[in-house]
Amino acid sequence: MKKLLIANRGEIAVRIIRTAREMxxxxxxxxxxxxxxxxxxxxxxxxIVVGPAPAGLSYLNHDxxxxxxxxxxxxxxxxxxxxxxxxxxxARKVIAAGLTWVGPSPESIxxxxxxxxxxxxxxxxxxxxxxxxxxxLRDDDDLEAIAARIGYPLVVKASAxxxxxxxxxxxxxxxxxxxVEIAQAEALGAFNSxxxxxxxxxxxxRHVEVQILGDGETFVHLGDRDCSMQRRQQKILxxxxxxxxxxxxxxxxxxxxxxxxxxxxYVGVGTVEFLYDPFSHEVAFIEMxxxxxxxxxxxxxxxxxxxxxxxxxxxxxxxxxxxxxDVTFSGHALEFRINAEDPDNNFMPSPGLIKTMNLPGGAxxxxxxxxxSGKTVAPFYDSLLGKxxxxxxxxxxxxxxxxxxxxxxxxDGVKSTIGLLSSLVGLPDxxxxxxxxxxxxxxxxxxxxDSTGDxx
Amino acid sequence: xxxQIISPLPGIFYRKPGPGxxxxxxxxxxxxxxxxxxxxxxxxxxxxxxxxxxGVLEKFEIxxxxxxxxxxxxxxxx
Numbered sequence: 001m002k003k004l005l006i007a008n009r010g011e012i013a014v015r016i017i018r019t020a021r022e023m024x025x026x027x028x029x030x031x032x033x034x035x036x037x038x039x040x041x042x043x044x045x046x047x048i049v050v051g052p053a054p055a056g057l058s059y060l061n062h063d064x065x066x067x068x069x070x071x072x073x074x075x076x077x078x079x080x081x082x083x084x085x086x087x088x089x090x091a092r093k094v095i096a097a098g099l100t101w102v103g104p105s106p107e108s109i110x111x112x113x114x115x116x117x118x119x120x121x122x123x124x125x126x127x128x129x130x131x132x133x134x135x136x137l138r139d140d141d142d143l144e145a146i147a148a149r150i151g152y153p154l155v156v157k158a159s160a161x162x163x164x165x166x167x168x169x170x171x172x173x174x175x176x177x178x179x180v181e182i183a184q185a186e187a188l189g190a191f192n193s194x195x196x197x198x199x200x201x202x203x204x205x206r207h208v209e210v211q212i213l214g215d216g217e218t219f220v221h222l223g224d225r226d227c228s229m230q231r232r233q234q235k236i237l238x239x240x241x242x243x244x245x246x247x248x249x250x251x252x253x254x255x256x257x258x259x260x261x262x263x264x265x266y267v268g269v270g271t272v273e274f275l276y277d278p279f280s281h282e283v284a285f286i287e288m289x290x291x292x293x294x295x296x297x298x299x300x301x302x303x304x305x306x307x308x309x310x311x312x313x314x315x316x317x318x319x320x321x322x323x324x325x326d327v328t329f330s331g332h333a334l335e336f337r338i339n340a341e342d343p344d345n346n347f348m349p350s351p352g353l354i355k356t357m358n359l360p361g362g363a364x365x366x367x368x369x370x371x372x373s374g375k376t377v378a379p380f381y382d383s384l385l386g387k388x389x390x391x392x393x394x395x396x397x398x399x400x401x402x403x404x405x406x407x408x409x410x411x412d413g414v415k416s417t418i419g420l421l422s423s424l425v426g427l428p429d430x431x432x433x434x435x436x437x438x439x440x441x442x443x444x445x446x447x448x449x450d451s452t453g454d455x456x
Numbered sequence: 457x458x459x460q461i462i463s464p465l466p467g468i469f470y471r472k473p474g475p476g477x478x479x480x481x482x483x484x485x486x487x488x489x490x491x492x493x494x495x496x497x498x499x500x501x502x503x504x505x506x507x508x509x510x511g512v513l514e515k516f517e518i519x520x521x522x523x524x525x526x527x528x529x530x531x532x533x534x
Contacts (some may be wrong), residue, residue, distance in 0.1 A: 054468045055522050189474050310534075341499070348498035351466060378464040381501040 001025055001316040002099060005069040006044070008080030009059060010026040011386045012292070013079060016078050019308040029056040029073045032058035032063055034378040039175045039370055043148065046072055053380045055345045059083045069099055076315060077332045078308075082382065085291040086113055102315040104268045104290045107219035111264060112288040116197045122181055122285040125260040127272070128252065130284040132199035137180065146198060147176055150258035151426075153201040156183040160191035165217045165233075169201060177405035178418050182273040204436045207235070208283070210257035213310055214266040218320045221254045222299050223329050231347055231440045236417060237424060238244035240298040243395055249283050249398070258324075260288065267312055269296070269307055278436070285444045294337065297368060301333035301391040310368065332395040334402050336421045338369075338409070340381040341445070343420040350415035364391040364401055377414055457532040459509050463524040467498035469505070471520040479520075487513050493531060496524060507533055 003026040008011045017027045017040060029044035034053035041047035048068040051058030057066065060083060069077055071260070077094045079085035079102070088106035095101050116136050122129055126325045129397035131150045136159050137143065146169070147154060156179055158166030168183045170176050180196065188194040207230065211222040228234040228241035242250070257272035271293050273286040296307045314320070341347045353376045359367040369386025371377065377385065390405050406422040424443070429435055463469065471479040471494045481493050489508040494505045507513070511533040515529045 053523055057521060189477070349501055351499065379498045380468060380498060 001312060003028065003074045004076045004078055005065075005072060005073065005074035006078050006080065007059065007065050007069075007084055007331045008039070008078075008082070009035055009040060009381060011104075011368050011369075011384060011424070012080040012294070013038075013368050013443075014043060015368055016080060017043045019306055020078075020312065021292050023281060023312060025312070028068070030059070030068050033378070034380055037375070038373060039372055046285050048072060049243055051379065055083065055381060057263055060277065061092055065090075066097060069094070072095060074099065076310070077314075077444055078102040079291070081116050081294060082174045086289070088113065091273045094316055100315050101282070102268075104266055104270065105294055108264055109290045112142035113271075113291050115161060115287060116195065119197075119289055120242050121286065122256075122260055122288075123211075123263065124274075125256060125263045126155055126319075127256040127260050127285045128274075128283055128337075129318050130200040130275070133197045136195035136197055141178055143174060143180060145174065148216045150198055150200050153203070154198050155201045156180055156196050157195070157199055158183065158187035158191055159197060160184065160187065162195040166190060166199070167357060196296075202275050202277050202284070205277055205413065207273065207286075207437050208241075208245065208253065209273040210254050210295075211296070211307075211385075212257050212261045212266070212270050212272060213313050213314075213320065214261045214268065216265050216267045218323060219258050219261045219266065220320070220322065220324045220327055221258050222305065222327060223374075224250060224253060225295055225298060227295060228435050228437050229430075229440060230437050231343075233437070235295065235422060236337045236339070236440070238295040238298055239395070239398075240333050242276075243327065243332075244278075246281055248272075249281055250275070253283055269311055278433075297366065297387060297389045301366070301389055302329050302331055303327060304330070315390035331391055331393045332398040333391045334398050334425070335387060336388045336390075336402065336406065336425075337417065338388060338411070338421075339417045340377045340385050340414040341383045342415040342418055348371045349379065349383050352414045354385075354411060355413035356410070357412075358389060358408065358410040359386075360399075360405035360447050364398075364407070365389070365405045366391075368392070385411075385414075396431075399431060418432070458532050459496050460513065460529045461505060461507060461531045461533065463496055463505065463518075464526055465496050465498050465503060466525050467496045467523075468493045469481065469518045469520070469522045469524045469530060470497065481513050483513060483515055484495050485513050487511060493502070503520065505530055508532060509520060 005028040025042040029040045029047045031048045050064040084090040088109040091106040102171040153171045174390045182437045184194040206228040224242045225240040227238045271289045307420035340350045357373045390402045392401045491507045492504045514532045516531045
């Protein structure tokens with residue numbers, strides 16, 4: 001691998017460029033018309049415009065991205081996360097063009113992308129799952145009987161959904177048929193497949209996940225993470241390792257995740273996501289993501305590994321140079337997602353010019369950003385500006401260091417999540433691990449005076 | 457009496473609810489006040505663009521997938 005095209009933008013493009021440069025690999029950034037002067041374009045050896053601002057016409061345009069790769073003489077394509085990273089059809093096109101795809105095989109992407117097939121694979125590998133249907137519902141199924149066996153509340157999930165999308169809650173039998181019909185129509189519209197299935201709903205859960213790494217022969221886990229602080233079902237604060245898990249739960253999660261990777265002959269990095277019920281101590285499979293995740297940095301902080309380097313080495317055909325016993329964990333890490341949005345106004349996006357941006361430093365603090373002062377945040381893409389990653393020997397020290405780091409952080413020009421994150425990390429509920437995936441909504445409801453009288 | 461439908465947000469204007477779907481309205485169609493005529497996407501969040509008055513949608517000033525800035529005229533009704 002001599003020349004790598006990065007089919008992404010923002011902080012992850014910058015993240016990938018940095019490791020590639022350290023490895024002596026020449027980098028090519030693809031950019032939309034709106035991103036021609038982005039930090040990623042500045043840092044890459046070359047930048048190629050692949051289309052106008054809308055992602056559908058640029059970053060998601062298979063032919064334009066592939067043409068940029070071939071024209072630039074790149075021999076490999078890294079898709080980052082989001083965009084084309086879990087698109088098996090694009091992965092096949094990259095491979096068919098004679099280029100190296102930095103990611104798992106198209107077959108692995110397809111298997112884990114179909115949520116009901118992935119659930120079946122998880123069950124086969126001994127991964128704990130919630131009660132539910134093992135295949136997509138059929139028209140002649142007795143929905144009421146199936147739902148009664150699983151129990152209420154339950155969720156109707158789109159087989160092709162994921163990442164918190166395509167999920168509908170059913171609280172009692174009267175809502176069942178109507179909700180299934182709506183879910184099927186929505187799934188057809190959003191994912192081009194009307195397949196849906198049932199799963200038991202856990203009312204108050206934490207989100208925990210296991211990082212896995214495989215080369216097709218050797219499979220290891222790199223520990224776990226907790227991503228329970230979420231807004232709109234999107235993660236905003238993550239930590240590694242997941243705090244307060246009983247040892248046997250952690251071991252079962254980790255071991256079964258490795259087994260799932262092994263059974264799928266998995267190649268590359270992947271994440272197995274779970275719900276954890278802190279009351280029953282039960283853990284259950286949600287999905288497996290077949291890409292680098294935003295929060296991979298906290299795993300790097302506690303293992304000392306560079307996950308993008310591992311991705312590039314494995315894609316180039318090298319074998320893992322570690323086994324499970326070589327993976328050791330040190331200390332505790334937190335990641336804070338700094339988004340251009342207004343937490344006081346229902347997380348309304350806040351594009352615009354970043355007049356100044358002061359990022360924190362000091363021992364144990366890492367800032368991975370796709371922007372610097374003087375760059376403009378376009379209204380066309382995800383609101384993630386970057387991440388502040390904090391490491392310390394213990395969770396308690398990591399929390400104290402995070403409060404200090406967030407205090408140093410300052411952005412002028414766009415609204416950001418810095419203040420909200422600062423509040424969250426200082427909460428006794430966070431210190432005591434009493435938070436869950438709906439925590440931020442309840443926290444905001446209780447702290448912001450409701451001037452409109454609107455219950456929304 | 458013609459009215460302008462203005463985008464309050466920056467982003468991308470879509471005339472269809474999703475890929476492969478029919479447009480919300482076509483030029484020449486009758487629209488009623490409050491009816492959705494398209495979507496504006498800003499940072500993955502979608503806001504509906506609505507007609508303010510009953511009338512006929514005469515013309516779209518922004519095409520499907522077009523970039524809009526706050527204050528831009530999206531369409532004209534009469």
